[in-house]
Amino acid sequence: MGRHKSAVAERPRRNTVLTTHTVGRRRFLTYLVAAPLLTLGTEAVMQATSSSTPASAAVPSPPSPEDVFDIGEALKLAATPTMPLVQLEVGADGIARLQMPRTDMGQGLLTSFTMIIAEELDVPLDRVEVTHADARPELLFNQITAGSAAMRTFYEPIRQMAAIARARMVAAAATRWDVDGASLGTDAGAVIGPGSLTADFGTLSAAAAALDLATSSIRPKDPSEWELVGTPTGRVDARDIITGQKKFVMDHMAGTAKPALVRRPPTIKGAVGEVRNAAQVRAMPGVVGVVPIPTGVAVVADTIEQARQGVNALEVDFGPGPVDGESNATILEGIKQHVQPFAVPPLGAATVEAEFDWAPACHAPLETECAVADVRADRAEIWAGFQAPIVAQQEIALMLGLPQDAVTAHVVAPGGAFGRKCFFEPATEAAQVSQALGMPVRLMWHRTDDMRHGRQRPQNYHRIRATVVGGQVVAYEQRVSAVALEVAPGFGEILTDVATSLPPRAKNTVGEKAYSQTLFLLMVSSPYNLGVYDRTLAEIGNGIPTSAYRSVHCPTTRTCEEIVLDEVAALLDKDPLEYRKECAKDAAAAAVLDEVARLSGWGRSMPEGFAQGVGFHKESKTLTACVVELDGRDPQDPRVTKVTMVVDAGTVINPSGLEAQMEGCIAEAISLTLTAGLHIENGLPLEGSYSNYDWLRMRHYPKDSTVHIMPSTNEDIGGIGEVGITAASGAIANAYATATGIKPRSFPIVFPVDFEPFAPGALPAPNLI
Amino acid sequence: MPSYTIEVNGKNLTVDAPEDMPLLWVLRDMLGITGPKYGCGINVCKACTSLLDGEAVRPCSVKVSTAAGRKVTTIEGLADGEKLHPVQQAWLEQDVPQCGYCQPGQIMNAVALLSRSSDPSDEEIDAIENVCRCGTYPRIRAAIKRAAELQSD
Numbered sequence: 001m002g003r004h005k006s007a008v009a010e011r012p013r014r015n016t017v018l019t020t021h022t023v024g025r026r027r028f029l030t031y032l033v034a035a036p037l038l039t040l041g042t043e044a045v046m047q048a049t050s051s052s053t054p055a056s057a058a059v060p061s062p063p064s065p066e067d068v069f070d071i072g073e074a075l076k077l078a079a080t081p082t083m084p085l086v087q088l089e090v091g092a093d094g095i096a097r098l099q100m101p102r103t104d105m106g107q108g109l110l111t112s113f114t115m116i117i118a119e120e121l122d123v124p125l126d127r128v129e130v131t132h133a134d135a136r137p138e139l140l141f142n143q144i145t146a147g148s149a150a151m152r153t154f155y156e157p158i159r160q161m162a163a164i165a166r167a168r169m170v171a172a173a174a175t176r177w178d179v180d181g182a183s184l185g186t187d188a189g190a191v192i193g194p195g196s197l198t199a200d201f202g203t204l205s206a207a208a209a210a211l212d213l214a215t216s217s218i219r220p221k222d223p224s225e226w227e228l229v230g231t232p233t234g235r236v237d238a239r240d241i242i243t244g245q246k247k248f249v250m251d252h253m254a255g256t257a258k259p260a261l262v263r264r265p266p267t268i269k270g271a272v273g274e275v276r277n278a279a280q281v282r283a284m285p286g287v288v289g290v291v292p293i294p295t296g297v298a299v300v301a302d303t304i305e306q307a308r309q310g311v312n313a314l315e316v317d318f319g320p321g322p323v324d325g326e327s328n329a330t331i332l333e334g335i336k337q338h339v340q341p342f343a344v345p346p347l348g349a350a351t352v353e354a355e356f357d358w359a360p361a362c363h364a365p366l367e368t369e370c371a372v373a374d375v376r377a378d379r380a381e382i383w384a385g386f387q388a389p390i391v392a393q394q395e396i397a398l399m400l401g402l403p404q405d406a407v408t409a410h411v412v413a414p415g416g417a418f419g420r421k422c423f424f425e426p427a428t429e430a431a432q433v434s435q436a437l438g439m440p441v442r443l444m445w446h447r448t449d450d451m452r453h454g455r456q457r458p459q460n461y462h463r464i465r466a467t468v469v470g471g472q473v474v475a476y477e478q479r480v481s482a483v484a485l486e487v488a489p490g491f492g493e494i495l496t497d498v499a500t501s502l503p504p505r506a507k508n509t510v511g512e513k514a515y516s517q518t519l520f521l522l523m524v525s526s527p528y529n530l531g532v533y534d535r536t537l538a539e540i541g542n543g544i545p546t547s548a549y550r551s552v553h554c555p556t557t558r559t560c561e562e563i564v565l566d567e568v569a570a571l572l573d574k575d576p577l578e579y580r581k582e583c584a585k586d587a588a589a590a591a592v593l594d595e596v597a598r599l600s601g602w603g604r605s606m607p608e609g610f611a612q613g614v615g616f617h618k619e620s621k622t623l624t625a626c627v628v629e630l631d632g633r634d635p636q637d638p639r640v641t642k643v644t645m646v647v648d649a650g651t652v653i654n655p656s657g658l659e660a661q662m663e664g665c666i667a668e669a670i671s672l673t674l675t676a677g678l679h680i681e682n683g684l685p686l687e688g689s690y691s692n693y694d695w696l697r698m699r700h701y702p703k704d705s706t707v708h709i710m711p712s713t714n715e716d717i718g719g720i721g722e723v724g725i726t727a728a729s730g731a732i733a734n735a736y737a738t739a740t741g742i743k744p745r746s747f748p749i750v751f752p753v754d755f756e757p758f759a760p761g762a763l764p765a766p767n768l769i
Numbered sequence: 770m771p772s773y774t775i776e777v778n779g780k781n782l783t784v785d786a787p788e789d790m791p792l793l794w795v796l797r798d799m800l801g802i803t804g805p806k807y808g809c810g811i812n813v814c815k816a817c818t819s820l821l822d823g824e825a826v827r828p829c830s831v832k833v834s835t836a837a838g839r840k841v842t843t844i845e846g847l848a849d850g851e852k853l854h855p856v857q858q859a860w861l862e863q864d865v866p867q868c869g870y871c872q873p874g875q876i877m878n879a880v881a882l883l884s885r886s887s888d889p890s891d892e893e894i895d896a897i898e899n900v901c902r903c904g905t906y907p908r909i910r911a912a913i914k915r916a917a918e919l920q921s922d
């Protein structure tokens with residue numbers, strides 16, 4: 001794909017404000033620089049894409065909607081109008097502060113933001129403080145963390161903002177010393193003048209704010225001048241993490257807010273009726289309250305353990321839920337009914353046909369669903385790992401009967417999210433309980449409920465046919481049918497908002513489809529030329545709570561395509577990696593595939609029962625290619641023994657962070673492809689802890705694993721948080737097929753119920769020593 | 770209600786708690802020591818891992834009465850003031866954490882492993898059961914090896 005340039009147009013505006021900033025008891029005079037209003041040239045995106053050159057050996061497919069306008073582009077566009085409300089402060093203490101309207105769930109945003117500011121402002125990393133902004137409703141569509149779009153959205157505005165801040169420091173020093181600004185430089189948070197003149201930014205900040213400075217010609221550094229951006233940098237909160245100082249959600253108000261757990265129905269979304277023994281439970285040791293809420297019955301106590309005992313002692317009349325009696329098998333039968341037929345293949349064509357299904361999965365962040373709420377008569381404060389805090393603030397205020405600005409929604413870095421925290425049920429529940437009891441509460445979901453009652457990655461089914469004529473794929477059809485994906489509150493509004501300002505082709509995609517269809521079309525595209533390309537999604541809502549899961553539809557939909565591609569290559573007697581190069585739409589694909597072939601020793605001979613497999617993927621403008629080696633001697637206990645991942649993410653802010661995201665994606669791929677899934681039976685998942693849900697452990701992550709970052713060939717910022725799962729999943733599935741001779745069709749591949757499930761409803765007790 | 774005194778991170782602390790109250794909730798909910806994390810409550814995820822008389826235990830599954838009169842070290846008590854423990858130092862060098870939630874437990878587990886085995890083999894590292902949902906396993910492995918070097922210096 002051709003490189004696109006964002007057309008940068010800055011409207012003249014006064015972009016500094018004098019203010020005071022309080023740190024502890026000290027107040028600093030600070031000045032603020034607002035992010036300039038940059039407009040994004042979407043037409044340029046369209047044109048750049050349509051000029052991509054098809055590979056000659058394959059039958060070209062027209063660009064898919066994702067090729068021309070992906071979800072990250074939509075999110076970026078929606079964020080643009082309110083960008084000037086995001087501000088960088090430089091205090092008289094010389095510290096630069098920015099309240100980031102995105103959520104760092106482990107993907108490293110705090111670090112990347114900090115690096116860019118330090119680079120452009122020319123201050124050391126430890127003089128930049130980036131924190132999570134509370135919900136700011138005036139930001140409208142510019143405070144949602146999704147679609148790997150955060151850096152794509154903020155890269156230009158932050159660079160520009162920090163460059164302006166630096167220019168103001170220089171101008172203030174020039175005025176103070178009465179010299180020409182052009183003769184001055186900056187270093188480590190100070191302006192350096194002739195002779196031994198230096199002035200710390202802190203001493204200049206008041207004067208810098210009062211300046212009248214034309215900023216439209218100020219440009220950030222050329223990437224060739226970067227000293228920090230592009231070099232591996234440790235997480236800025238690493239020291240807090242490794243010393244136990246980082247506060248996760250349940251660590252807030254630990255001394256003040258009482259812990260709470262919820263008794264939930266024995267089936268998903270079962271109806272909650274009368275509590276028959278509330279008084280008895282209220283009298284139990286340590287219990288301070290029993291509160292029926294729409295989703296269950298909360299027990300608030302002095303400790304989580306006492307709440308757990310209270311929850312288990314409750315007798316509640318639960319009623320039926322929407323999927324009582326359903327199981328993975330019945331749900332699969334149901335979604336299969338909705339698959340549309342294929343077109344009739346031409347006479348004499350060879351076809352590769354396959355059916356696939358993926359069990360539901362749970363996000364299983366290590367920190368379970370939780371929130372802290374302190375609801376008073378006239379105001380409320382909520383702490384949670386919000387990915388979309390503005391909608392949460394709105395809806396919780398409405399529920400509590402408070403004006404929106406009386407509710408403060410604090411964004412706390414959660415212990416993992418993976419898409420789940422676009423929804424905010426625990427915050428709603430905590431607010432309900434706090435309001436009922438008139439006291440602050442820390443409400444947590446037990447792990448067992450987190451797995452059984454939490455939102456799921458929807459179960460899904462695929463029927464695929466590749467039609468081959470004259471040694472080439474002339475048509476590729478994929479019918480996807482799935483349990484409906486619930487689109488997070490606020491997300492649909494964003495798509496509606498951007499729909500009107502889109503180029504025509506993308507407008508049709510966004511404007512006429514259901515939101516989840518839009519998400520499908522804007523996220524999933526084939527990186528290959530496979531002739532007439534026809535992929536459709538049918539969704540069946542059955543009441544199971546679902547949510548986007550890291551990389552949403554790609555790891556399932558595209559992994560199936562990766563498997564079929566290997567089967568087509570076998571039919572044509574071609575090497576699967578070479579065949580991918582032949583079919584790839586993107587000119588940069590060959591380099592990525594060649595590199596992974598070279599680094600992995602692709603094609604080397606493997607012992608009996610072992611095999612290599614390859615996968616390739618493009619998402620959020622980032623290309624990934626992966627080769628794995630797999631030990632399939634026991635098909636029921638396959639082990640990935642080696643992974644080589646090559647990634648081209650365009651301009652890279654923090655290579656250490658990018659590598660970490662790829663490692664995380666490899667972990668996802670190993671787990672979800674081989675072992676991790678939910679068995680729904682009688683309307684409830686059987687899995688209730690990591691002893692049942694087979695998420696990988698240390699021994700499952702190959703000791704021999706490398707991530708190689710391609711040198712940046714363009715200035716685009718590719719998404720990094722979720723893009724690595726699919727290539728790795730495809731490589732694992734393909735290696736499994738070669739190693740075992742078994743075509744993988746049902747995922748996860750190894751999926752027995754080899755545990756004694758916890759009884760529905762009750763929360764398991766520890767075996768105490 | 771019985772009363773128990775435990776030496777937590779070098780300080781004697783006394784709590785009134787039922788005999789079978791899990792140590793995790795004594796630490797977190799009664800003493801406000803939030804470094805040890807909850808991930809399962811049943812000795813599976815190992816997120817709460819802390820040291821009891823120098824050995825790794827899972828406080829979610831240890832009775833307060835078992836800990837009475839003994840030394841408990843949580844992640845907060847590992848560094849010597851500003852001076853990090855070699856395992857913490859190695860964790861910084863390898864830039865291990867992603868979300869960070871499992872890391873207090875991973876670090877305390879590694880401290881106990883290195884005190885049993887000064888140069889742990891890959892097999893010993895493979896035996897670690899602590900869940901990392903973010904997938905920081907390769908960096909944990911590298912950090913344990915680096916910590917072994919730092920400790921032998």
Ligand code: FES
Binds near residue numbers: 816818828
């Ligand atoms: S919370 Fe203790 S092992 Fe999981």
Ligand code: FES
Binds near residue numbers: 415
């Ligand atoms: S760093 Fe997130 S769970 Fe390990």
